[in-house]
Structures are given as structure tokens and as C-alpha cells.
Amino acid sequence: MMKKIQRFGAAMFTPVLFFAFYGLTVGLSLLFTNSDILGSIANKGTAWYNFWYVVQQGSWTVFNQLPLLFVIGLPIGLAKKAQARACLETLVIYLTFNYFVNAILTLSGSTFGVNFNLSPGVTNGVSSGLAMIAGIKTLDTGMLGAILIAGITVYLHDKFFEKRLPAYLGIFQGSVFVAAIGFVVMIPTALAICLIWPKVQGGMGSLQGFLSSSGVIGVWIYTFLERILIPTGLHHFIYAPFTLGPAVVPDGIVAYWAKHLPDFATSTKSLKEMFPAGGFALTGHSKVFGCLGIALAIYATAKPEKKKIVAGLLIPATLTAMLSGVTEPLEFTFLFVAPALFAVHAVLAATLAATEYAFGVSGYFCDGLINWFALNWLPLFKYHPFTYITQIIIGLCFTAIYFFVFRFLILKFNFATPGREAEDEETKLYTKADYKAKQGAAVENKREVVEGSQALQFLQALGGSENIDDVTNCATRLRVSVKDESKLAPDSVFKKAGAHGVVRKGKAIQVIVGLSVPQVREEFEGLLGSE
Missing domain, CATH: 3.30.1360.60 (Glucose permease domain IIB)
Structure with missing residues (x-):
């Protein structure tokens, strides 16, 4: 079971990796069409504005089509054979599923507690529970629906793709056979979703209210679990419902933040007040401020004759963590030799995020500095300078805390972090x-x-x-x-x-x-x- 869960968590990365580039282009396009920052050149109707408007519309591709992205992307990591075929089968079956849901709710939406006459999306802050998927009006199952259908399809694909049929039925072999079985399976699946999902949406609404009001404690618990589970690969199941699903805001934190960035960029209201869900998107603070302190501690405790080679490992790994938010190259340099340090890291990361949130820091800070500049600091600094100054001051204080705590523990317990290995052990750090x-x-x-x-x-x-x-x-x-x-x-x-x-x-x-x-x-x- 653990192997299957880890495989699923790994598959999630296939579509998620697109977020870095498209999130960056969204942030830049919003910045370059903001006349408050750039002046009259960014006024609507200018050639400059028109160019970046076109760029901006293309930048929304990933965020506007997240379910389709996951439906097509997950089979790449999940299917054990013929992954390209599995992607096509999953897309066909997912569309079939949504057409079935559309038909069922068109005929008797009230029976399932759904007002199918409402417009898809959010109106006046209230979600209709409906969405448009590839032009199909259907229930807004978001990432969870996409993941469910992808999982079912991959199971059918692995079981039936290579099934041999009699010669006279040969045309129905392979992908067609998988799609045919999926067609039949999707009828009861669509009916079950129509029965269950409206109740799930009601529960999600209650969960959003609870987590949004849980404050600092909720942020601490969330961040701790997201960090401590990294070695197991199960951290995907902690952050995915928040960042990609509707656990705290419709469409997930990633899409919601990007879509509402123009509103945040022109309001003097507190970011925490406008976007309380941002407390669950502060995990990047440990990647920027925490990893810097860890790297400095490892370097400071290395043997003098090994400091240069340790620096060769730490500098690129730390820059990767701070700029892009990918921390594993750095974290795994000490995880294997001193697992206790990783536990301390999780505690400090949670405390850092909770402290930032307590002092009013909110936004989308899941990744590294590139993300921070494009989606937070540059477009929002004009109206929220104090928030970001506070963020940097607290972050640098925690860099010092990380450094002294890690340095103390490494020396106290003589952890064999890079540069402190025994003389007879090879110290080969590849640059x-x-x-x-x-x-x-x-x-x-x-x-x-x-x-x-x-x-x-x-x-x-x-x-x-x-x-x-x-x-x-x-x-x-x-x-x-x-x-x-x-x-x-x-x-x-x-x-x-x-x-x-x-x-x-x-x-x-x-x-x-x-x-x-x-x-x-x-x-x-x-x-x-x-x-």
C-alpha cells in the first residue's frame, strides 16, 4: 500500500511542475499591466498593455484548465505500460464522465440537491458548485474528480490494455477496449458522484470556515506535517487539497491567488484580512530563510580542510532551494546521517510560518524567491510594504535561529554532516x-x-x-x-x-x-x- 501511495504522490509532480513557469508569467504580466507601478505606458489600450494582455491570457492556461492538466498528466506517472495511450484514454473517459454528470443533473438536478440552473463558478463570493470542463457544464469536482477518474482509468488500462480479443473483434482491442469498459464504468460513477459530491461540497464549506478561523495553530500543524512527511513522499497528500483543491478556497490557493492578484494589488486592506487562506501557503519561508541557516551551520561545523568541498555542495543546493523552492538536494545532505535534524527542521519551519502569519504575512509563498518577486513583492509592494518588510525581518531572525540551533545540535551530538565524516570515509561531494x-x-x-x-x-x-x-x-x-x-x-x-x-x-x-x-x-x- 505504501508503494502505491508513494507512486501516486510522485505522479502528482508531472503536472505540478508547470506551475513554476506559468505562475511566473502570470505575475510578470500582471506587473507590467499595472499603471500604478509603470505609469501611463501600462494604461489600457497602449501597445505595451496589449502585448502583455496577450501574454497574460496565455499564462492562465494551466490555472484555468487544472482538471484537464491532471487528467492527462497523472497517467504518465501512474500507468505501468503505454503511458501515452493511457493519457488519451483518461481524457476520453473523463470527458465521458462529465457528459454523464451533465445529463443526470439536467434531467433531475433537484433530486440531488443541485440547482443546475446556476452559472458555473463563484458569484458574489458564493460558489455554485458547478464548473465548465472542456465546454461541459458539470459538478465542480476539481482536482479530486480528475484524480479519481485518472486513477480508475489507469487501473483499467493496466488490466485490459493488452487483453487479446477474438480476431473479428480486433478493432476493439487496446485503447478502444479500455475506453469501452470505462464508458460503462462511468455511468454508475457519475451517478455516485451526483449523490455524494454535493454533500462533500457542503463539508468543504465547513472545513474552509474551520481552517480559515483556526489561525496560527492551524498554520503550524499544516506546515509541520508538510515538512516532516517529505522523506516518505506523503507530503503531497497534505498540501494538494490546499494548494490544488478547494480545502480553504475555491479552485485551490495557487489558482485563487493568481486570479485575484489584481484585486490584492490595488487594495490597502491587510493581505491577511483579504486572503486568510494564505497562511497555508507560507511553506516557502523555510526554503528561503531556513535553508540558508542550515547551510551556514553545516559549513561552519565542517572540518577546516573540508570546508571548500562542502561549500561546493552547499552553494548550488542552497541557491536551488532559495530561488526555486526545491529543497531536497539540501535537505537530503543531512537527512540520512542525522534524521533528528530533519525533525528539528520541521518544527522550526512550522514555527517560522506560524510566526509570519501571526504578524500579518499572507500570500502565495510556497516556492522560492523567483515566485516571491513575481507573484508577491513586485505587484503588491506599493500597497503592502510594511507586510513584506516585516516578513524579511522575521525571516532573517529565523535564519539566525536555524544557524545556532543546527550548529549547537551538530556539535553537541557530533552528527556526521558533510565535512565531518570519519577520516577513513570517502568525502566525495559532486559539484x-x-x-x-x-x-x-x-x-x-x-x-x-x-x-x-x-x-x-x-x-x-x-x-x-x-x-x-x-x-x-x-x-x-x-x-x-x-x-x-x-x-x-x-x-x-x-x-x-x-x-x-x-x-x-x-x-x-x-x-x-x-x-x-x-x-x-x-x-x-x-x-x-x-x-
Whole structure:
């Protein structure tokens, strides 16, 4: 069960990765069409305004079509075979499902407690519970509906895609057969959703009110769980209902914040008052301020003769965390040697977010500084300068707290963080230059590229293709299920191949690769197929 849950959590990253670029373009386009900041050049009707208006409309693509994005994207990570076919099948079945819901509610919406005559979306702050999906008026099931249908379709795909039918029915094999079974399955599924989902929407409304009023305590608990569960991969199930689903605001925090940014940018009201749900989007504070303090503590406690090589590891990892919000390259440098430090990190991260919220900081701060500038500071600083000054002051105070706490614990308990290993242990911290040197040498001979590839080295270290049961990935980790964990090579072999580390939980193995993991996984699967 844990393996399936982790696989699902990893699949969530496939569509989520689009948020970084599209969120950035949304923020920039809103900034460049704000005449309060740029003056008359940004007035409606100017060539400058028209250009950025076009850019802005394209930037809404991901946020306006989130359910479709997840329906198509999830099978890439979930399906065990023919993922491209699974994506097409899921789209067809999802659309079929929504047409069934539309038909049922058109005929007897009142029977299910749904006023199907209302307009989709939110009117005067009140959600109708309806949405338009690919031109279909249907129940607003959001990400949960998309995930449900994608999960059902992938199950049908893995079970029936390779099913052989009699020759005279050959035209119905493969994707058509999966879609036909899905068509039948979607009729009771649509009926069940019509019965259940309106009640779920009512419960969501109550949950939104509770969490919005839970204040600092709720923010602390949420942030702590989101951090502490990262090693298990289960943190996706904490943040997804908040950032991508309607747990606290319609459409999720990501889409809601982006769509209402023009309103926040022209109001002097407190951001916390206008957007109390922003307390659940402050997890990026530990990525910027916390990771800086952690890196400084690790560097300060390293042995003098190893400080340069430790800096080679920490500088790119810390910049990655602070700029993009991807923390795993840094966090996993100390997670394996000192798990207790990770627990302390989770506590401090939760305390930092709760403190910021208590002092009025709100907004969309789930990622790194690029996100902060584009979607918060630049468009909103004119009307909310005190909020952001307060944010920076509190953040830097916590950088100091992180530094002194981590430094004290590392020295007190003699944790073997990078640069503090025993003399007989190899200290090999791979930098970007090392990677480029290795890649450059490999290019000299095409055969060497194949035989010396990172994916092949990982495959060999994992016991070969015959020992692989399943493979997927998240943002930075290659997740592999093996048949016999005793066949795995030591961690040092993985590190020589460029891994940041390895997490071993029985037959569930996580190889910490970095941001290039999608390419590594694709090559890894290609090697499995070729063998």
C-alpha cells in the first residue's frame, strides 16, 4: 500500500511542475499591466498593455484548465505500460464522465440537491458548485474528480490494455477496449458522484470556515506535517487539497491567488484580512530563510580542510532551494546521517510560518524567491510594504535561529554532516563542474555515453533489470521497487554515479538524483525495455 501511495504522490509532480513557469508569467504580466507601478505606458489600450494582455491570457492556461492538466498528466506517472495511450484514454473517459454528470443533473438536478440552473463558478463570493470542463457544464469536482477518474482509468488500462480479443473483434482491442469498459464504468460513477459530491461540497464549506478561523495553530500543524512527511513522499497528500483543491478556497490557493492578484494589488486592506487562506501557503519561508541557516551551520561545523568541498555542495543546493523552492538536494545532505535534524527542521519551519502569519504575512509563498518577486513583492509592494518588510525581518531572525540551533545540535551530538565524516570515509561531494566534466568525457565516444550513463549505473547498482519491479519519480527522486533488496550496491556506488543519497525502506528504494530525474527515469525505463 505504501508503494502505491508513494507512486501516486510522485505522479502528482508531472503536472505540478508547470506551475513554476506559468505562475511566473502570470505575475510578470500582471506587473507590467499595472499603471500604478509603470505609469501611463501600462494604461489600457497602449501597445505595451496589449502585448502583455496577450501574454497574460496565455499564462492562465494551466490555472484555468487544472482538471484537464491532471487528467492527462497523472497517467504518465501512474500507468505501468503505454503511458501515452493511457493519457488519451483518461481524457476520453473523463470527458465521458462529465457528459454523464451533465445529463443526470439536467434531467433531475433537484433530486440531488443541485440547482443546475446556476452559472458555473463563484458569484458574489458564493460558489455554485458547478464548473465548465472542456465546454461541459458539470459538478465542480476539481482536482479530486480528475484524480479519481485518472486513477480508475489507469487501473483499467493496466488490466485490459493488452487483453487479446477474438480476431473479428480486433478493432476493439487496446485503447478502444479500455475506453469501452470505462464508458460503462462511468455511468454508475457519475451517478455516485451526483449523490455524494454535493454533500462533500457542503463539508468543504465547513472545513474552509474551520481552517480559515483556526489561525496560527492551524498554520503550524499544516506546515509541520508538510515538512516532516517529505522523506516518505506523503507530503503531497497534505498540501494538494490546499494548494490544488478547494480545502480553504475555491479552485485551490495557487489558482485563487493568481486570479485575484489584481484585486490584492490595488487594495490597502491587510493581505491577511483579504486572503486568510494564505497562511497555508507560507511553506516557502523555510526554503528561503531556513535553508540558508542550515547551510551556514553545516559549513561552519565542517572540518577546516573540508570546508571548500562542502561549500561546493552547499552553494548550488542552497541557491536551488532559495530561488526555486526545491529543497531536497539540501535537505537530503543531512537527512540520512542525522534524521533528528530533519525533525528539528520541521518544527522550526512550522514555527517560522506560524510566526509570519501571526504578524500579518499572507500570500502565495510556497516556492522560492523567483515566485516571491513575481507573484508577491513586485505587484503588491506599493500597497503592502510594511507586510513584506516585516516578513524579511522575521525571516532573517529565523535564519539566525536555524544557524545556532543546527550548529549547537551538530556539535553537541557530533552528527556526521558533510565535512565531518570519519577520516577513513570517502568525502566525495559532486559539484556542477564534476558533472560537466564527466559528461564531456562521455561525449567523446557514443558507446561510452550509453555504457557510462547515470541511468545505467543506477540500474546496475539496483541489481539489474531482473531485480526491478516498478519505477517512477518525483521532483528530485527516482523511486524504484525492487524484488530483492539484498542485491543492491552500497550507497557509495550510487553516489559515484552522481546520486545525492539513497533512501532504503525494504523493497522501496529512493535514489536522490536532483532536478534531472525525469530524464534519468526516461532513460532508465528505456534500458529496462531494451533488456
